[in-house]
Amino acid sequence: MAAVKGLLLRLSALDADAATAVRVIAHFEALLGGGLDPVSLTRSTAGLAGCAAGLELPDGRVARFGSAGTALPGVPGHVSGRVELEPAGRVWLERAGAPGPFDELVLEWMAIAARVLAGRPRRTRLPSAADPALVELVLSGREDASDRARAVRLLGLDPEAPLRVAAVAGGPATDAGVEAVALLGRVSLPGTVRVARVGSVAAVLVQHSGGSPAGCADGDVPGRGVSPAAELRVALGERLRDRGPVRRTAHAIRVGVGGGAGPLDARVSWAQARSALRFAVAGTPEEAVADHDELGPVALLADIPVERLRAQADVRRLNGLECGERDGRPGRGSDLLDALAAFCRTGSLRQAATELHLHHSSVAARLARVEQELGWRLRDPQDRFRAQLALHALRLADDSECRGGGDGYGDGGAADGTG
Structure with missing residues (x-):
């Protein structure tokens, strides 16, 4: 039990990649809440990325800044990554070498902010990186209920409200935690969302406010928490329509969504999510996001050797x-x-x-x-x-x-x- 108690104290052991991704998103959240304009967005993005950044809005406004905050004249240099805006415009980074590990996420959120400037409504919500040790404890079937309940509270989740767990996998050259945060940045899921990398996949805990009684077995109570599968398919579709590195990595994403369960039975939803992930095939959003509830009796195939x-x-x-x-x-x-x-x-x-x-x-x-x-x-x-x-x-x-x-x-x- 001492080892289990020790897990609860490892709050500083955040997944480094997921935590950095959330800090990137928090940077743009602060910009969105502080009187955004093209100059501040572009200058701030260049400083965050450590390279020149540019913005062209659909109405023709253009801004381009170096990493030191100096306005740059003329046409862009070497564009290392970009995201197109609709119906026109784009955002880009100008890095001399290969793209940085978080350039894709920076570009995605710069594009989100640019769309706000262009008058399109924002529908994103900040997902939170969670301590992987706490998430593993909540998803474990080996620990005492009291330890799991404490881990649930430390994650900021309601011990009485049902939740669902999703498993997100990326390609061999991508980080599942970063991909999960980037995908969730495209969708507004009501309630509380926690993300942590668990092994080779990312675990996403989604808890809606309200819902059916906790602790119900899968299939016992209809409507015990809405599945995020439909929203995740929309978000993935948006990523697939982007151009450049954002689209390339999106083609490798697969998601499995578990059924609703009480927080103390989250391991059931986690097992269902991993089972559903085996049915998911990278490609179209309909194939890449598999919902255990939608599979129905077909999910029993996963029990066959x-x-x-x-x-x-x-x-x-x-x-x-x-x-x-x-x-x-x-x-x-x-x-x-x-x-x-x-x-x-x-x-x-x-x-x-x-x-x-x-x-x-x-x-x-x-x-x-x-x-x-x-x-x-x-x-x-x-x-x-x-x-x-x-x-x-x-x-x-x-x-x-x-x-x-x-x-x-x-x-x-x-x-x-x-x-």
Whole structure:
């Protein structure tokens, strides 16, 4: 028990990357609350980033400053990163070398502030970095209820109100904690939000004010706290529409959302979030954010051993379609599976084409190829259901030879330290 008590005293052991990310956001929050203007925004951003920064608003106003606060004339130098504004304008950084580790986050929040200057309403809320030791304690199933309750209070959460836990994973070259903070900066989730990196993923605790009674088992009480999945899909969609490094890292983000639970049973929501994350596929927001409640009975597939999933005939054929080369066209299999997944989810050729940003004839050709290779008739509801189950099983099987390896979450609790 002494070790458990010691965890509660490690309030200074904040995740360094997540804490720095929150300080970046706090910088812009202060600007937004203090009479923002283009000059102060650009000068302050240049000082924060330690390099020249520039701003061009849709109405034509332009500002450009060096890191020392000196106005810079002329055209920008080497632009190391930028975010476009809509319907016109942009913000940018001019760093001589490679972009800094937090340049992406600085640009995102500079763009948010610029949109306020352009008259667009702000709908962001500051997420808070939390002590990873406290978060791990709340998510653990091994510690006493009294220790978990104290950790909940130290995190600023209500011990009586239900919460949900989300698991956020980024690409191999990104930090999950920073990606989670950047994603949450795009959405206004009501209530209290806490973020900490736990193993290779980020844990996000979301507690709405009010809601259903705490301690309810998943599925017992409808509406026991609204899932943030829809808002997270909107936020991810916004990031995917940006240009430059913001968009590149957004393409690797995956999110799993757990069901509602009482704070003392947060481990249940955390387990569901990690299970849902296994169903998430980086790409479109609809595929990249998986909600355990939306999965329903399909979530039971996660209980099947990976070896059995890989051995199933439909899964083996889909895996061969993804990994193999057809007619001398490498990589074609991934396009086929993307079209199959979109069609199975929407049930509409045109909706699938819209989601994939393709012409419907291109999607139709890819689906015809899937039918030819696997012998399915995708207009048949039974075959379509069979295909969707096989897709889910293929994702859970996570064939590392074709997908480039896992991300550390697929081994249960080993990666996160919570068991």
